[in-house]
Amino acid sequence: xxxxxxxxxxxxxxxxxxxxxxxxxxxxxxxxxxxxxxxxxxxxxxxxxxxxxxxxxxxxxxxxxxxxxxxxxxxxxxxxxxxxxxxxxxxxxxxxxxxxxxxxxxxxxxxxxxxxxxxxxxxxxxxxxxxxxxxxxxxxxxxxxxxxxxxxxxxxxxxxxxxxxxxxxxxxxxxxxxxxxxxxxxxxxxxxxxxxxxxxxxxxxxxxxxxxxxxxxxxxxxxxxxxxxxxxxxxxxxxxxxxxxxxxxxxxxxxxxxxxxxxxxxxxxxxxxxxxxxxxxxxxxxxxxxxxxxxxxxxxxxxxxxxxxxxxxxxxxxxxxxxxxxxxxxxxxxxxxxxxxxxxxxxxxxxxxxxxxxxxxxxxxxxxxxxxxxxxxxxxxxxxxxxxxxxxxxxxxxxxxxxxxxxxxxxxxxxxxxxxxxxxxxxxxxxxxxxxxxxxxxxxxxxxxxxxxxxxxxxxxxxxxxxxxxxxxxxxxxxxxxxxxxxxxxxxxxxxxxxxxxxxxxxxxxxxxxxxxxxxxxxxxxxxxxxxxxxxxxxxxxxxxxxxxxxxxxxxxxxxxx
Numbered sequence: 001x002x003x004x005x006x007x008x009x010x011x012x013x014x015x016x017x018x019x020x021x022x023x024x025x026x027x028x029x030x031x032x033x034x035x036x037x038x039x040x041x042x043x044x045x046x047x048x049x050x051x052x053x054x055x056x057x058x059x060x061x062x063x064x065x066x067x068x069x070x071x072x073x074x075x076x077x078x079x080x081x082x083x084x085x086x087x088x089x090x091x092x093x094x095x096x097x098x099x100x101x102x103x104x105x106x107x108x109x110x111x112x113x114x115x116x117x118x119x120x121x122x123x124x125x126x127x128x129x130x131x132x133x134x135x136x137x138x139x140x141x142x143x144x145x146x147x148x149x150x151x152x153x154x155x156x157x158x159x160x161x162x163x164x165x166x167x168x169x170x171x172x173x174x175x176x177x178x179x180x181x182x183x184x185x186x187x188x189x190x191x192x193x194x195x196x197x198x199x200x201x202x203x204x205x206x207x208x209x210x211x212x213x214x215x216x217x218x219x220x221x222x223x224x225x226x227x228x229x230x231x232x233x234x235x236x237x238x239x240x241x242x243x244x245x246x247x248x249x250x251x252x253x254x255x256x257x258x259x260x261x262x263x264x265x266x267x268x269x270x271x272x273x274x275x276x277x278x279x280x281x282x283x284x285x286x287x288x289x290x291x292x293x294x295x296x297x298x299x300x301x302x303x304x305x306x307x308x309x310x311x312x313x314x315x316x317x318x319x320x321x322x323x324x325x326x327x328x329x330x331x332x333x334x335x336x337x338x339x340x341x342x343x344x345x346x347x348x349x350x351x352x353x354x355x356x357x358x359x360x361x362x363x364x365x366x367x368x369x370x371x372x373x374x375x376x377x378x379x380x381x382x383x384x385x386x387x388x389x390x391x392x393x394x395x396x397x398x399x400x401x402x403x404x405x406x407x408x409x410x411x412x413x414x415x416x417x418x419x420x421x422x423x424x425x426x427x428x429x430x431x432x433x434x435x436x437x438x439x440x441x442x443x444x445x446x447x448x449x450x451x452x453x454x455x456x457x458x459x460x461x462x463x464x465x466x467x468x469x470x471x472x473x474x475x476x477x478x479x480x481x482x483x484x485x486x487x488x489x490x491x492x493x494x495x496x497x498x499x500x501x502x503x504x505x506x507x508x509x510x511x512x513x514x515x516x517x518x519x520x521x522x523x524x525x526x527x528x529x530x531x532x533x534x535x536x537x538x539x540x541x542x543x544x545x546x547x548x549x550x551x552x553x554x555x556x557x558x559x560x561x562x
Contacts, residue, residue, distance in 0.1 A: 014220075014247055014248075014249065016220075017214070017215060017218035017220075017249075017285045017288075018214060018288060019285055019288060019289070019290050020288035020289055022289070022290045022292065023289060023290070023291070023294045023295070023298035023299065023302075024089065024090075024294070024295045024297075024298045025292060025293050025294060025295060026293045026294065026295045026296070027088060027089065027155070027295070028152055028155055030147075030148040030149070030151040030152035031088050031148065031149075031152040031155055033144065033148045034085075034099060034103075034144075034145050034148040034149055034152065035085045035088060037141060037144060037145055037148075038081040038082055038084065038085050038099070038102075038145070039082070039085065041078055041081060041141060042078055042079075042081070042082045045074065045075065045078045049075075077102055077105060077106065080098060080101075080102050081099065081102045081103075081145075083098065084096075084098035084099035084102060085099065088155075089295065091155060091156050092156075093156050095156075096149065096152075096153065096156045099145065099149050100146065100149045100150075102145070103141075103142050103143075103145030103146040103149060104142065104146055105142070106138045106139070106141045106142030106145065107138070107139055107141075107142025107143045107145075107146055108142070109135070109138050109142075110135045110136065110137070110138030110139030110140070110141070110142055110143075111135070111139055112135070113131050113132065113134055113135025113138065114132055114135035114136060114139065115135075116131075214252075214288070215249035215250060215251050215252070216250055216251065216252045216286070216287060216386065216387055216419050217249065217250040217273065217284070217285070217286055217387060217419070217421070218249050218250075218283075218284070218285040219246055219247060219248050219249070219273060219282070219283070219284055219285075220247055220282060220283040220284075220285075221245055221246075221247060221281065221282040221283065222243055222245070222246045222247075222269070222272060222273070222279055222281075222282035222283070222284060223241075223243055223244055223245055223246075223279060223280045223281040223282050224242050224243040224265075224268050224269070224272045224277065224279055224280050225239045225240065225241055225242065225244070225280045226239070226240040226242055227239060227240075228240060228492060238492050238493075239492065240491050240492045241442075241443050241491050241492070241494055242265045242268040242443055242491055243265045243268050243269045243272060243279075243443045244265075244442075244443040244444055244494070245282070245443075245444060246269060246282070246440075246443075246444065246445055247445070247523065248438055248445060248448060250387070250419060250421060251419075252417075252419055253413075253417060253418075253419055254419060254420075254435040254436065255413065255419075255420040255422050255433060255434045255435045255436075256420070256421055256422070256434070256435065256436050256437075256438065257421075257422040257423070257424060257430045257433070257434035257436070257437045257438065258270070258421065258422070258423045258424075258437075258438050258440055259424060259425065259427060259430055259437060259438075259439055259440070259466065260425075260439060260440035260441055260466075261425075261441070261488055262425070263488060263491065264440045264441055264442055264443065264488075265440055265442070265443040265491070266391075266423045266440055267311070267391055267392075267423060269440070270308065270389040270391055270421055270423055271308075271389075272284075273389065273421070274306050274308060274389060275291050275294060275299060276308070278293055279292075279293075286302065286305075286306060286387070287302075287305065287386065289302065300333070300334070303330075303333070303334075303383075304330075304334050304383040304384070304385065305383075305385050305386045305387065306385060306386075306387050306388075306389075307330075307379075307380035307381075307383065307385040307387075307388050307389070308380065308388065308389040308390075308391060309373075309376050309377055309380050309388060309389070309390045309391060309393045310376060310391055311391045311392040311393070311395060311396065312396055313369055313370075313372035313373040313375075313376055313396055313397070314364075314369070314372060314396070316376055317364040317372060317375060317376070318364070319363065319364050319365060320363075321363075322360065322361055322362065322363055323346075323350070323359055323360050323361070323362055323363070323364070323375060324343060324346050324360035324361065326364070326375070326379060327346045327349055327350070327360075327375070327378055327379045327382050328342045328343070328345075328346050328382070330379065330382055330383050331345060331346070331382060331383065334383060343360065345382060346360055346378075346382060347360060349378040349379070349381050349382045350375070350378050352378065352381060352412070353374040353375075353377050353378045353381070353408060353412075354374060354408065355371065355374055355375070355378070359375075368401075369396060369397050369398070369401065370397055370398070370401035370404060370405065373393060373394070373396075373397060373401075373405055374405065374408070376393070377393070377405070377408065377409070377412070381412065381416070384416075385418070386417075386418070386419060387418070387419045387420075387421070388418055388419070388420055388421075389420075389421045389423070390409065390420050390421065390422045390423060391423045392423050392424055392425065393405060393409070394406060394424075394426075394429065395424070395425065395426070402429070406429065406432070406433055409433075410433065422434055427466060427467060427469075427470050428470055430451075431451055431455055434451055435450065435451060436448065436449065436450050436451065437449065437450075437451060437454050439454075439460065439462065439463045439466070441462050441499060441500055442488070442489060442491055442494050442499040442500075443491060443494070443499075444499060444523075444534070445523055445534070446460045446462055446463065446500065446523070446533065446534045446535070447459060447460040447462075447463045447523075447531075447532065447533045447534065448523065448531075448532045448533075449529070449530070449531035449532065449533075450529065450530075450531070453527075453529050453531045454531070455467065457531070458541075459526055459531065459533040459535065459538045459541055460500075460533045460534065460535050460538075460541075461500065461504050461505055461506040461507075461535065461541065462484075462500050462504075463533075464482060464541065464546055465481075465482040465483075465484050465505065468480075468481040468482045468546070468550070469481050469482075480550040480551065480553065481550065482505055482546065482549060482550055482553075483553055484503045484505070485503055485505075486502060486503050488503075489502060495517075496517060496518070496520075497515075497516055497517045497518050497519055497520055498516045498517075498519075498520060498521050498534075498535070498536070499520075501516040501517055504516065505549050506535075506537060506540060506541060506545075506549075507537075509545070509549060510537060510540065513536075513537075515536050516536060519536070521534045521535055521536050522534060526538050
């Protein structure tokens, strides 16, 4: 597929994307456990030392002095354990050796104390029991640390996993600042003002000119599986294949739309792409940097460049926070601690989306649905992102408000040079708003193409059925729609082969060929425009066949669907 795609137009070139460097990954689970043990032990000993110091200074207890003198070897090993964790993030081999050595020492001393507790000279039963308990505690620390470090050794030996680290992004850099972008004559009216043409004319991403030919976002083999837990011991009894191997590119400055029925994985794909939920497998390359279970410190600069507009304008805004804090929360996370500067940027963001600057003191319940969604857009724009995931941003709004929000998003895309991943059910909205479309079904892309090509020449049976459901603006015109039989299969048990074969009208017309059940079709290029479809029988789909299938449907099926 990649070889074919490389020969087609650049918009659908799915060759391996250029990776400038990889960010540091999040620590693997064994090392997180070892670090937690050492940090917890350090805190515990600090508390013990504090208690002993208080007993010596205020209570004048000689036993406290004796305890401090007796436990000094333990202090040394606790400090060494804490120091060893400082090198985990940067994969320092000395930190692995030191952490392993401290763990072995703890385990060895613990075993020795347990074994020799009964032979302690001049000790009664209570002292022997105390020694045994101390040995058990040290062994309970040493063995888990040693085991965790053994399992995490590959973190330190696989040096090629991490490449050069991305430079820190300054959220106040001039080319991305929102301040001073509002035209002096901008309207102060509440909800209807469109953003000025002067908005963000000076806002251009520094890479836009030099890297306009490279995709801003590349997704390769992305998967997100959720475990199904059950039974008395809460063991995994199944898997939900929410996103199961997706490949596409989003070019700079374009709107790439995802459409499909509810539950097909569109929202999960968008959230996984932004690393809001960690992927199960696959690669996401954003602006040349690969995102693969990235550490929070390294991901934070990129969070400013990738934002999301949530679907629900009511549930996505905290009702207990004023608008200034809701929008300014991201600015605080990015290091803008000056209140005056933060309020200025928040007010500018509100004015960009056509809301009044003094709305910052209000709470979400004081706004209408359309105004709340504008606040959601302002929150996404506050950090001057390059890429925004629009997760059904108008589905919860009235039709009249939908057009306002859509036009606002298009104006902002033009003025701010934004790139959108637009998720929607409404195919009429998608046709108006998007440049390219990807059709999803049960966690996989089944067709990808430009708006013109896909609406004119749909090449997958599922896409044809979706397009036939679009109502005609003229009520006098009546056309039959293709009715998909049966329910959508469960993502926990997707069908074998082509996932659409259980509901496919084309397969039924062709006599139910076995190929659809046994072989999963590849998403391949089918024409010179870069149009791609995942169907074994693309050549069998034409307007005559579609009309014939629609005419053969029973009147009951058509009435139920329409």
